Amino acid sequence: MESSQQSSNFDIDREENASYCHYRSKSSRKTSLSNDNSGRRFYSCPNYKSSKHCKFFIWYNIEILERANDVMRQQRDIIKFLRKDINNLETEVKELKRMVRDDDMLR
Structure with missing residues (x-):
């Protein structure tokens, strides 16, 4: 996942910016299961787990x-x-x- 520094670019109007990925596909909100960010929600390309994703990523909430x-x-x-x-x-x-x-x- 990319750093939260990039997500700070989207702090204003977070919902609007998180609506579509770089491929203009509707992004999906997911929940992190990693040890470091467990439970944190984020937006990502709908193809996040595949090799065809666009690397779009933004935290939904600043911090849990x-x-x-x-x-x-x-x-x-x-x-x-x-x-x-x-x-x-x-x-x-x-x-x-x-x-x-x-x-x-x-x-």
Whole structure:
């Protein structure tokens, strides 16, 4: 993403300037999921994720509250931890099922 310095050129009448990308296509508003800008909204070319985008980018809001940013980071960390925990438990369940099956076969 380009720096917020470029977005400062659009501070006046932000909605109007963010309506169309450099290709004159209606820009779309997205939400950043990066660690540094988690939750911040921005406008971009509708083809932002493809190789055919025009590199149009502007922050929708100047900055998200730092506390909200911290909370979102913490929530992502908790989700990562819980997913890892789920994977470990699923592995343990598979192993226990295998042990029960093996035990049944020995009888």
